[in-house]
Amino acid sequence: MTTKKTYLTAVLALTTTFGFSQENKKQQDIASIKSLCGCYEVRFNFTETFQYAKDSANYKPSATKHEKALEWIELVEDSPNKIMLQHLLIADENMIIKHWRQDWLYENTDLYSFYKDNNWKYSKLNKKDVTGQWTQKVYQVDDSPRYEGTASWVHIDGKDYWLNTADAPLPRREHTKRNDYNVLKRRNIHEITSTGWIHEQDNDKIIRDNNGKDVVLAQEKGFDVYTKVADSKCIAAQKWWTENKALWKNVRSKWDSVFAQNKDLNLEEKVDKKTLFSHLFKLKPDAPKSESDAIIDRFLK
Template sequence: MLLALCACGPAFAGDPPDADRKAILAMQGGYEVDFAFDETTLLKPGYERAAAERAAGDEAVIVVEDTPAKIVLQHVLVDPKSGHVTKHWRQDWTFEAAKRFEFDGGRTWAVRGIPADLTRGAWTQCVFEVDDAPRYCGTGKWTHERGVSTWTSDTTWRPLPRREYTRRSDYNALEVINRHTIVAGGWTHEQLNTKVLRKADGSREDIVREFGFNDYRKVEDTDFKPAYAYWDATKDYWAKVRARWSALLDVSPGLHLKTKIDGMQLIMALFTQADDVQQDKAVADADIDKAFADWVEPAAVTGAAANR
């Protein structure tokens, strides 16, 4: 049975609160970003805490879509010295979404319905890779107590982060709660992560907890024009790419990536096409279709998925 749009169609007819939409849209702009990840509580006997990780960058957050019940924000990294631009992650926000995709392990994401009591009055945030491949979704309500806007997700699964999958084999999934807070001069993204080894028999081994803190501070003296110029030149191309992902993520059972864990086969194919578009070279729809045919396929239908 086909499912409705994944994290796209609202489940109820209520209008989203203006304060919620204002908070989401407040994340747009140019930012200096610090990324920090610290392993905290050791859960597996004998495990030794990994070194803390730190990174930084300059990032423009651009509004791609703004409708009453859906807001799409595209992140674009820029090197202020060279002007080099890299398309980064994307976040889609849908009010009272009926469905969302969920990481099922390996390279598979399944489309599942969201319980009515979870999605009523809530926003589902779905996060996508640099090539618009899926990463994870979470559902929760915005609160605005004492003038501070905060959104906290439910507990969901996500694949290993890019910073670790090339050097870690002791776990294969993150169990995560995400929190976004709008603060003076920017916003923050907190991640309450548990690194988990999920096993074929359905059991799990918890390795360690981790706290992630991404601090977005709005800046006025950084030149983000290259990021906006890149997006203006390639946005129509990336809209076509998103449409092809949606064709698989909007219906059950979801999708499976045939790429290696780093996803670079498809990332390089799509980024090369985007570079061609930026240089005013034609990219045929058939070329985009071929990249997807080579590296993306519908997920296998399981008994549980078939009955959803």
């Protein structure tokens, strides 16, 4: 049987043979990643598809979710091997919410994989196994880790997408409502379209025990549609980022020093009965780095 990895390797070999070099491929990848930026009207859609609970008579599936939002995606860093994108939700002109962040790293070998219970396992990847690939590192609203995965961007037959499977914590839409599972195995597809992009998901809701044994409780479908609109609709978010980016640069710098230790990471869920983002969101834009550093230190186990 031909595996997906074998297929992608063959595609890369063929493109090189026909004069489409790896560098050309990389530049096409970069163009796709950077096209995720801009102002978008977003439709978030999630629904449970299958349930496998032993007590199926009393199992209550998550309610189907349909939500809309206006979101600005800021290009924070643009270097040959790293592209950083910050999402900002616009509730109204006076209320901007720092949303998730995604970093794209080329041929990255350092991976933090979510295990369970606010624990991430560090692993060193073999360089030959990530040739031509991009790691998508997704972060929480407070820039703490969420999930990471590495794969190749695919540009073929008019399709332009990146596909990966990675374990993740419960999403915020479930975190305060569900405690009957502790890992979300996310099958993510990011596909560029003529009107923007789509984030498609086929997820497993997993119960993982202390020995790492998994039981699938349910599955769900996610289909988030990002439709590009005029950047002028997101002026409020652009202004907010200009005023607050120094604070969040300090926060990222602290996290970078934590990740650079290249070891497993364990975080407190709450300190003083408050989550990390609750503490950080209360800081003023000109708060000194020592203040945000001290907050994050209290969450490190």
